[in-house]
Amino acid sequence: MEALILTVLLTSVPLIFAATGELVAERSGVLNLGVEGMMLMGAVSAFAATAILGNPYLGVLAGAVAGAMTAVVFSLFALGLATNQVATGLALTIFGTGLSGLVGAPFVGGTIEGLPNLAIPLLADLPIVGNLLFNHDLMAYLSIGFLGLVGWFLSRTRAGLVLRAVGNSHDSAHALGYPVLLVRFCSVSFGGMMAGLGGAYLPLVLTPHWSEGMTAGRGWIALALVVFASWIPSRILVGALLFGGITIMQLAGQARGWVVPSQMLSMLPYIATIVVLVVISRNREFALRHSPACLGRIFVNSK
Amino acid sequence: MRLRKGILRRAILSVLTIFNLGLLGIISSISANAAEPLKAAFVYFTNPGDHGWTYAHEMARQEVQKHFGDRVETNYVENVVEGPDSVRVIRELARKGNDIIFTTSFGYMDYTLKVAKEFPNVKFEHISGYKRAPNMATGNVRYYEGRYVQGLVAGMMTKSKKIGYIASFPIPEVIQGINAFGIGLRSVNPEAEVSVIWVNSWYDPVKEADAAKVLIAEGADILAQHTDSPAMLQTAEKAGVYGFGQASDMKNFAPKAQLFSSVNNWAPYYKTKIQQALDGTWNTGDAPGYWAGNIWKGMSDDYLVLSPFENMPADVAAAAAKAAADIKSGANKIFTGPIKDNSGKLRVPAGKTLDDGELFTTLDYYVDGIAGKIPG
Numbered sequence: 180m181e182a183l184i185l186t187v188l189l190t191s192v193p194l195i196f197a198a199t200g201e202l203v204a205e206r207s208g209v210l211n212l213g214v215e216g217m218m219l220m221g222a223v224s225a226f227a228a229t230a231i232l233g234n235p236y237l238g239v240l241a242g243a244v245a246g247a248m249t250a251v252v253f254s255l256f257a258l259g260l261a262t263n264q265v266a267t268g269l270a271l272t273i274f275g276t277g278l279s280g281l282v283g284a285p286f287v288g289g290t291i292e293g294l295p296n297l298a299i300p301l302l303a304d305l306p307i308v309g310n311l312l313f314n315h316d317l318m319a320y321l322s323i324g325f326l327g328l329v330g331w332f333l334s335r336t337r338a339g340l341v342l343r344a345v346g347n348s349h350d351s352a353h354a355l356g357y358p359v360l361l362v363r364f365c366s367v368s369f370g371g372m373m374a375g376l377g378g379a380y381l382p383l384v385l386t387p388h389w390s391e392g393m394t395a396g397r398g399w400i401a402l403a404l405v406v407f408a409s410w411i412p413s414r415i416l417v418g419a420l421l422f423g424g425i426t427i428m429q430l431a432g433q434a435r436g437w438v439v440p441s442q443m444l445s446m447l448p449y450i451a452t453i454v455v456l457v458v459i460s461r462n463r464e465f466a467l468r469h470s471p472a473c474l475g476r477i478f479v480n481s482k
Numbered sequence: 483m484r485l486r487k488g489i490l491r492r493a494i495l496s497v498l499t500i501f502n503l504g505l506l507g508i509i510s511s512i513s514a515n516a517a518e519p520l521k522a523a524f525v526y527f528t529n530p531g532d533h534g535w536t537y538a539h540e541m542a543r544q545e546v547q548k549h550f551g552d553r554v555e556t557n558y559v560e561n562v563v564e565g566p567d568s569v570r571v572i573r574e575l576a577r578k579g580n581d582i583i584f585t586t587s588f589g590y591m592d593y594t595l596k597v598a599k600e601f602p603n604v605k606f607e608h609i610s611g612y613k614r615a616p617n618m619a620t621g622n623v624r625y626y627e628g629r630y631v632q633g634l635v636a637g638m639m640t641k642s643k644k645i646g647y648i649a650s651f652p653i654p655e656v657i658q659g660i661n662a663f664g665i666g667l668r669s670v671n672p673e674a675e676v677s678v679i680w681v682n683s684w685y686d687p688v689k690e691a692d693a694a695k696v697l698i699a700e701g702a703d704i705l706a707q708h709t710d711s712p713a714m715l716q717t718a719e720k721a722g723v724y725g726f727g728q729a730s731d732m733k734n735f736a737p738k739a740q741l742f743s744s745v746n747n748w749a750p751y752y753k754t755k756i757q758q759a760l761d762g763t764w765n766t767g768d769a770p771g772y773w774a775g776n777i778w779k780g781m782s783d784d785y786l787v788l789s790p791f792e793n794m795p796a797d798v799a800a801a802a803a804k805a806a807a808d809i810k811s812g813a814n815k816i817f818t819g820p821i822k823d824n825s826g827k828l829r830v831p832a833g834k835t836l837d838d839g840e841l842f843t844t845l846d847y848y849v850d851g852i853a854g855k856i857p858g
Contacts, residue, residue, distance in 0.1 A: 182699030190692060280561070282530075287531025290716070290735060386691040386713040388735070391529055391561065395686045426689075430696040434646065434677040436854040441680050 183431055184311055188215055188319070189385065189425035193218070193377040193394075195322040197401035198408070198415045199329050200246075200373025205405055206333060207366035208473035210345035212268025213253055214374050215398025216275020221375030223279040225314040226389040228381040229291045239294070239318060239376070240382075247368045249275055254367050258360050261477045274399070280391045288343015293387045294318060318380050323416075325373065330412035342366060346471035349478040350481050359478050377401065403452040410469050422448045520754075522546070523580040525571060527587035528537070528685055534710030534729040535684070535746070539586045539609075541730070541790030542748035549753055553760060564589025568595060576601040582759050582854075584609065584752065589651070594618060597769055605764055607755055609748075610655065614776070619766040621751055624780030625655065626841075628788055629706070630816050631805050632726045634667025635741055636674070636704040638798045639724060643674040646697025648707040648714055650809050652857055654842045656708050662816050663706060664851040666805070669766040676852045677702065689715035698723055704741075711826035715739055724793060731789040742802070743789040750784060751777060778838065782810045823847040824854075 197214050202212050221242035229239030249271065257267040294316040302313040331337040331343060345352045345362045352361050377397070383388055400422055407422075408414035429444030499540050501648045530540035540558070547556045557580075574595055575583050582605040584593045591611035593674065597604040598618040606618040614620055615743040635647050649656050660678060667674050677691045677700065690709050693719035697705060705725035707714045715736035718725040725736065727743025754777075758764040767776040788806055789797040809816035816841075819830035829847060830836060834842065848856060 180699075183696065186692065186699060188694045190757075202576050213640065234490060252569065259510075284529075284531070285630070288533055381688055384713075386687045388687070388714055390711060390716045392684075393687050395683075397688070397690060427696060429681050429694060430681075431700065433679045434697055436677070438855060439689045440857060441682060445682070 180309060183427060187420065187424045187427045188311070188315075190358070190426055191419040192319050192322045192327020192384075193380045193397055194401050194404055194419040194422055195326055195415060196318075196377030196380065196418060197374045197398060199322075199326050199412065200370035200377075201401055201405050202408065202412060203329055203333075203373075203416060204268030204343070204363075204370035205340050205474055206346045207233050208349055208476065209257065209367050210264045210268065210475040211250070211253055211257070211271070211367055211370060211432035212265060212277060212402065213249070213271025213398075214370075214401050215308045215369050215394055216272035216279075217246045217249045217374035217398070218378030218381075218394045218398045218401075219262050219275045219392065220249045220282075221378030222379075222381050222393060223283040223389055224274075224375070226289075226291060227282065227286055229293075230289055230369050233292075234374045235292065235294045235311050236317070236405040238383055239379055240292075242375045242379025243372045244375070246269060246378065247372040249375070258363055258367070258478075260458070264475050276392060279414055281478070283389045283391065285352070286389045287391075288388075290388050291382065296349070309474055314404070316384055318376065318384065322380075326412055326416060333412065337364065346473055349473045351377070353478070354479075358379050361367045363478075364437060374401070375400065397473070400448055403449060407448075407452045407455050409455065409465075410471065421451070459472050503810055508602075513570060519553055520550075520582070520756065521554040521578075521580045522554055522556045522759075523575040523578075523583045523755055524556065525562050525568065525583070525585040525587075525590060526558055526560040527562065527564060527589070528710070531562040532685060532710050533712050533732060533735070536586070536710075538730045538746040539584075539748055542752050545749040546752045546756060548757065549749075550760075555635060560589075566593070568781065569593045572597040576604045581605060582607065582756065582764075588655075605759055614766055616713070616766065619776045620753070621755075621777040622655070623721075623746050623747070623748075623751075623785045625744060625786060626658040626776060626816065627780040627809050628786050629659040630662040630666040630809065630814075631664035631788060631802050632706055632741075632744065634670055635666075635726075635794065636706065636797055637667040637669070637671030638801060639741065640671065640674050640704050642701050642703045643671070644701045644703065645674060645676045646694070646700070646702035646705045647676050647678045648690055648693045648697070648705070648709050649678050649680050649683065652680065652718050654845065655753045657821050657845050657856060658841055660822050660852055661845060661849045664849040667819065668849075668851040670801070676706075677856060678848075678852060679738055681707065681709060682724075682856055685710045687711040690714050692726075694718060712736065720816070727789065733789065733792070738793060740789075740792065741794055742791050745787045745789055747784055752778075754816045766835065780809070781806060782812065817841060822850045824850055824852055826850070 192259050224245030225238040225242035227237035229235050251269045255442045256262045257264045297311040345359050349359045404418045407418045425447045429441050488505040510755050524543050526536045530537045543556050547742045559571050560717040562568050574664050577687050584607045586609045588610045591613050594606050594608045598615045611620050626850050654670045681689050681693055691713040698721045701721050703723045705718050712732045712735035715725050717730050719736035719739040724737050729746050731743045732836035734741050791802050815835045819834045820832040823829050
């Protein structure tokens with residue numbers, strides 16, 4: 180049982196990273212559908228850096244930088260040239276998929292030594308929870324750390340308030356003198372960095388090799404997760420564990436001989452997202468309070 | 483007169499020379515035609531870097547190129563998604579003047595057939611399908627033979643008596659493999675049992691790794707797979723359990739975990755068919771009863787090769803070698819009765835061997851030793 184829970188936890192980590200990043204971008208009013216592409220760029224860069232430099236921590240760094248750089252490409256078009264965000268995001272996914280394949284071509288078939296586990300002294304020795312919670316790799320701790328940081332930043336800081344204001348009414352924020360495009364640029368770049376980290380987790384911890392398209396749709400699950408969490412950071416954690424749990428449970432269920440169609444179980448995360456969407460839209464007040472009103476809307480800096 | 487004779491001679495000579503030159507030209511152009519290489523194209527589902535299915539095809543393509551030298555010019559297109567898009571790729575290859583086109587995944591079947599009808603002068607070879615045309619042949623490998631040996635080794639190696647099996651899609655080829663594995667397993671270990679996880683993908687390394695972790699958590703100490711990436715073996719290596727590689731030798735990914743790999747060796751197949759195309763004897767050999775294809779060969783013809791037995795005691799390796807030899811010689815046909823399904827019902831009476839057609843049409847059950855039920 181403990182091994183199963185551990186697997187669930189590890190499966191959730193890339194989702195927590197990518198969804199937390201996308202949440203910040205969306206709260207600032209930008210819908211970036213390029214998460215899958217940014218994750219792939221993060222994955223390939225992390226693998227390449229680790230393979231060349233021989234240090235997985237530099238791989239973590241490379242994944243973060245690559246993800247952020249890919250997001251900058253999105254910003255250039257969607258913010259700089261005010262292109263349609265949905266189309267630009269989809270293009271970014273295609274771009275990231277292709278470019279990561281190209282960059283990764285020489286590394287195909289190689290293996291790396293992934294991130295080691297860092298047992299937290301004393302805590303890791305606790306019975307049961309010790310191994311489950313305090314004996315992970317650096318990135319697993321980081322993912323929770325970032326999530327907490329984002330939650331605190333958005334709800335407790337002035338800068339976070341400005342970010343939310345930009346997402347809710349970019350015209351008002353602009354009229355008050357806040358730099359709308361700069362705020363959005365930073366949010367999207369942060370989102371890219373987080374997606375890059377999520378991607379980096381795949382080759383650095385989950386399966387230590389690079390293969391084309393290895394994210395296999397996890398970027399899209401992260402996008403669904405943001406909606407599922409109704410743009411509230413703490414719910415990302417619940418959602419990621421639920422999504423990760425369903426993924427693992429459908430595998431474990433089969434191993435135990437449950438006669439539930441595995442395709443059905445694979446659908447559950449998406450069904451859950453739709454249900455949440457329906458519930459949110461029924462409660463108008465809740466929707467107004469939480470979903471960024473300017474999500475996906477183009478802002479042009481008119482001076 | 484002497485002068486005139488000289489002129490005449492020169493005239494004759496020059497005419498002859500011109501004629502000769504012309505002849506030479508014709509001859510050389512004929513020989514140039516003869517030296518025009520046969521163009522062979524390969525359509526790949528992933529890229530050769532999957533180190534599984536496509537990698538095995540790419541190894542064979544390289545061997546073909548080496549074997550035929552200047553007589554053949556090979557090329558390939560990778561990452562061709564199964565589905566309507568593949569039509570465009572296959573058609574483009576036909577248009578570009580390829581003489582023979584190999585499409586190397588099940589999902590290309592209908593699309594290959596479509597293009598084959600448009601280009602009657604181009605030869606098509608579809609791997610692992612069953613639809614044919616006058617210019618479209620099919621071929622496959624008896625993967626299940628290797629899986630019998632895997633099952634036997636798993637049965638002798640397991641301590642927990644639990645084996646994990648990661649499967650892709652419930653199609654005949656995969657079900658044959660699982661059942662051959664079970665027959666091999668129960669031939670040496672009547673208590674061991676196989677848990678099957680279907681991942682509904684040929685290639686999703688992270689999901690394959692997840693499935694492997696789950697199987698290990700559920701107590702499996704030997705893992706087998708019918709998916710294409712080395713992720714399962716890497717997971718096995720990390721967890722300290724054993725496993726079998728798929729389609730190509732995956733030893734480098736898991737030197738301590740790999741017991742052996744069933745390696746698909748496409749080179750003899752491709753060489754035979756290209757030689758036939760060069761000789762003008764290429765055919766689709768439409769014989770009745772060829773369920774898996776015009777060519778369906780296995781270990782006896784080296785279409786399926788087992789990589790060296792490693793990480794196992796000598797007696798297990800010896801038993802595996804004997805099983806392999808018996809399959810090669812035809813002494814062991816694997817699907818020979820009595821075969822019971824996992825509910826205890828006798829499915830194949832003693833003495834009867836399933837023929838190729840029956841392997842495709844009657845195996846809708848798990849044999850004794852495999853837990854659960856075949857999905858939908």
